[in-house]
Amino acid sequence: MSERKILMIPGPIESKANVLRALGAPTLSHTSPDFIKTFGNCLEMMKKVWGAPSGQPFIMAGSGTLAMEMAAANLIEPGDRALVVSSGYFGERYAALLERFGARVSVLRAEPGHTVSLPDVEQALGEHRFKLMTITHVDTSTAVRTDPLPLARLAREYGVLSILDGVCSVGGEVLYQEEWGIDVVLTASQKAIGVPPGLALMVASEEAIRTWKNRKTPPGSYYADWTNWLPVMEAYAKGKPAYFGTPAVNLIMALEQGLGDILNEGLEARFERHRQTGQAFRAAMAAMGLEMIPASPDEAADTLSAAFFPEKVEGSSFMQAMAKSPVVVAGGLLPKLRSAYFRVGHMGGVSESELQTTVEAIASSLAECGQAADGKNAWDAARAVLKP
Numbered sequence: 544m545s546e547r548k549i550l551m552i553p554g555p556i557e558s559k560a561n562v563l564r565a566l567g568a569p570t571l572s573h574t575s576p577d578f579i580k581t582f583g584n585c586l587e588m589m590k591k592v593w594g595a596p597s598g599q600p601f602i603m604a605g606s607g608t609l610a611m612e613m614a615a616a617n618l619i620e621p622g623d624r625a626l627v628v629s630s631g632y633f634g635e636r637y638a639a640l641l642e643r644f645g646a647r648v649s650v651l652r653a654e655p656g657h658t659v660s661l662p663d664v665e666q667a668l669g670e671h672r673f674k675l676m677t678i679t680h681v682d683t684s685t686a687v688r689t690d691p692l693p694l695a696r697l698a699r700e701y702g703v704l705s706i707l708d709g710v711c712s713v714g715g716e717v718l719y720q721e722e723w724g725i726d727v728v729l730t731a732s733q734k735a736i737g738v739p740p741g742l743a744l745m746v747a748s749e750e751a752i753r754t755w756k757n758r759k760t761p762p763g764s765y766y767a768d769w770t771n772w773l774p775v776m777e778a779y780a781k782g783k784p785a786y787f788g789t790p791a792v793n794l795i796m797a798l799e800q801g802l803g804d805i806l807n808e809g810l811e812a813r814f815e816r817h818r819q820t821g822q823a824f825r826a827a828m829a830a831m832g833l834e835m836i837p838a839s840p841d842e843a844a845d846t847l848s849a850a851f852f853p854e855k856v857e858g859s860s861f862m863q864a865m866a867k868s869p870v871v872v873a874g875g876l877l878p879k880l881r882s883a884y885f886r887v888g889h890m891g892g893v894s895e896s897e898l899q900t901t902v903e904a905i906a907s908s909l910a911e912c913g914q915a916a917d918g919k920n921a922w923d924a925a926r927a928v929l930k931p
């Protein structure tokens with residue numbers, strides 16, 4: 544096996560040793576007392592991490608897209624209207640997905656690097672009777688963060704359910720689901736939660752569950768139907784096993800460690816650490832002469848950064864130079880700009896030395912491509928934010 548590299552992509556991210564140990568432990572029966580306890584703990588801890596004490600958590604084997612699909616399948620009936628507030632690639636995915644379940648979808652699109660304006664959302668809400676609205680908290684294609692709170696308030700005002708794609712935010716960006724009045728917040732294990740890929744996670748509000756209960760037609764997906772999964776989640780929460788589909792036992796054992804680590808750190812402390820890390824990383828990027836995709840610092844995510852290649856740097860040469868470094872970063876994802884930028888994830892338990900190695904690798908790759916960049920100077924700029 545070649546030398547292991549540091550994963551600095553926007554998911555999957557590095558997992559801590561305790562998480563990996565739980566993943567590699569002997570598999571338990573899904574009905575064993577130890578696993579029942581683990582599953583119940585995860586459900587309880589999710590409510591804390593999401594800030595949704597009266598929410599209904601769901602833990603499913605699958606990726607984040609399954610969580611997006613589960614929300615759509617259970618809340619949309621054919622002909623319902625849905626409003627997608629899109630800040631990039633994952634907003635477009637939600638629009639396509641909702642259409643598959645028969646929704647009549649309106650999409651509000653922000654220019655790359657920007658967020659959709661509040662007045663535009665309000666105007667759209669006034670035009671049709673929408674059943675739900677989706678918001679991408681951090682669009683991983685652009686590193687743009689949308690503030691969900693004012694949008695969720697608007698949705699409430701108009702009697703529209705709000706769904707937050709928090710796949711690149713939950714566990715990293717400031718978020719209090721219940722206080723902010725968001726009906727569904729969904730994510731996946733491999734992003735800021737810090738657990739290997741394989742779990743789709745979401746918490747649904749009482750209102751979302753009520754809406755699903757009042758459906759006139761069954762959900763268009765058998766696997767994702769809450770009719771099958773709600774009794775399973777309720778049973779494990781009460782310390783009893785239940786079966787619909789075999790749970791991803793080892794991943795759930797790893798999730799117990801990952802969520803435990805988040806709560807041990809403390810939500811506020813964790814959000815603050817991500818805020819500082821994001822700011823520090825952007826300071827280092829700026830010191831190397833890189834321009835960010837997010838148009839303003841307020842719209843820049845704390846969980847990842849996306850920067851344009853400088854004019855004289857050929858993107859593919861830069862990525863080749865990075866491939867020889869000890870760090871893995873990601874290329875562009877937004878179709879319009881795909882070869883014009885790159886992305887770096889800095890969420891979860893990323894350490895100072897990992898950040899430093901990343902900054903230095905970017906600096907030497909830029910230098911290799913003809914852009915003068917001083918890694919030491921860039922890291923000093925980051926440190927000035929981390930240790931004022």
Ligand SMILES: *Cc1c(COP(=O)(O)O)cnc(C)c1O
Pocket residue numbers: 554606607608609633679680681682683708709710711731
């Ligand atoms: C990663 C991501 C997804 C998709 O998650 P998968 O686990 O890859 O299916 C959806 N939305 C956002 C914002 C993401 O970052």
